[in-house]
Amino acid sequence: MSTSVQPPVQPAQTESPLLQIENLRKTFTVRSSLLGARRELVAVDSVNLSIPAGSTLGLVGESGSGKSTLANMVSGLLAPTQGQVLIEGNRVHDGRGRVSLRGDQGAQIVFQDPYSSLNPRMPVRRLLAEPLQVAPRVPRAEREQRVKELLDQVGLPESAMDKFPHEFSGGQRQRIVIARALARRPRLLVCDEPVSALDVSVQSQILNLLKDLQKELGLTYLFIGHGLESVGFMSDQLAVMYLGRIVEQGPAHQVLGRPVHPYTQALITSSEAVPFRDGGTVELQGEIPSPLNPPSGCVFRTRCPLATDICAEKRPELTPRESTRLAACHHR
């Protein structure tokens, strides 16, 4: 299956997507109590996405929307229940729950919390050299040089090599995490809330660094976050998830400028800070429903200001709007 049709040459900015997600679904079996009945939890359902090489797709949604489950399937940490993920035309999973890509073919992931994603007992030298020891191995003699190169790329001095994670600030640690993700020269980076644990002034440094690296190395990003501002800033395309499904997608500036789906609209209003004393309101009442007990029809209808009877009866499909966009709503 690795004998794909994709030529191994570097397609700089071709039309063929670097990442393709086809009809992806992930379910978990859970018990409500120790002796309770087994139930199926649908975490991600019917997700189709593609990202052209060298661009960024932003994914936003509340906790419980399934965005991290999706990220984990793209990076190979979770096997999908249905559907498939293709990176440069190669399937990430073999269909039997195993990863079918070599270490240097898949996506790499940058996690949210740089405090828990680095082994505190390893010096930076080992943290960055470790990925180079996995097949296909980088010869020992070349590893040191590669580690230096990585540190330089993320803006850390060579002297950082012999330090341990606790000797760095949060922002510097996130640089180390990024360097480690780059070690295998991936073409796709999955960034799962990479700046939410950092201070504002440091956030902008890391966002700028990610943008620079993208230009320099031609990287493709799947950028996940719950803050519309930072995701919007990073992304070319934007997808909005709610309860496991994509409810709206399209070019980032269009989605943020003229949202179609009422959920997207609500997210935007929640982040546009109109002071309460000037009449600022709460756009969205209630909380995201449990994925164990999703509403019938449209998943958003329980919190939607536009909801009518049809929303409970029929699930709206993602349909094209304005040629470049998709949205799933009966009323817009």
Added chain:
Amino acid sequence: MTAETAAQELLTVKDLRVSATRRESQDLHVVDGASFSIAPGERAALVGESGSGKSVTCFSVMGLLAQNLRVSGGSIRWRGNDLATAKREEIRRLRGPEIAMIYQEPLTSLNPLMTIGYQLKEAARRSKVGRREILEMLDRVGFADPRRIMGQRPHELSGGMRQRVMIAMALIGQPKLLLADEPTTALDVTIQSQVLKLMYDLSYEMGTAVLIVSHDLSVVRKLSDTIHVMYAGQVVESGPTDSVLSQPRHPYTRALLSSAPRLGDTRERLESIPGIVPTPDQWDAGCRFRSRCPLATERCAETPPVDVVADRSSACWHVDQLLAEQKEATPL
């Protein structure tokens, strides 16, 4: 501030210094020269990055400093009494009926083994409030079925609901001041907005003053009337939220504002503040922001004077230049 206005204030913190005792070296000041005040019913915010001392300032008002920390200078005047020199017992009597506090992560501040009802009653006992008022309070913070909530345990509630319980618990004794340390940081954007609105409404209805500690400017913009920006243990700028955020009089405030991405941001790169926040052992007499400040000159090695203009105050040698630059720049 004149003595006349001081009499009207609820809380006046002046030149607060909090020191950490260290075994093998000199004491380390983690808050060093923080001054601000809060009037009855006012909603104020302490803003800053981690390490700026905003949480420690908040904890010292509450008399809840960690074992190795102590107030070593300045005063915390609460309705005429100095809490900095007050006995433990005196401060303890204020907690609940006069000053209450809510924290960032409600799950760690609620007892997982006890029912919500038990914990609320425990909080209410100090203020001599009965079951009827507790049920009323739960209704006010937005629970449709207060009786049922009373019998539930924290793990049965969502993050947003737990924070509502915390708010009910804090306000049950009708305190004059509510301290809130990053109360919405752990919550999703839409839930964040709900909790902030609840705090705003209750503060308005009950006449409770609020001091919110946050690093998130959009949270502050929504909730607070006045803002105090902290940097390296000091308050560097104070004033009404709208005017401070639209026309900052300190380069640090300006940098914070321009480093955050906004909705519909078309910038290719974010402006970022170079370097990191200096650690307490690097603090000196001069302006502590000077190592990262684009306006810094030799003069900044001397303590900048506090410049008071109407309801604004800031500490910077180069206010005039800052304001001139803002006039030139087109508003973002």
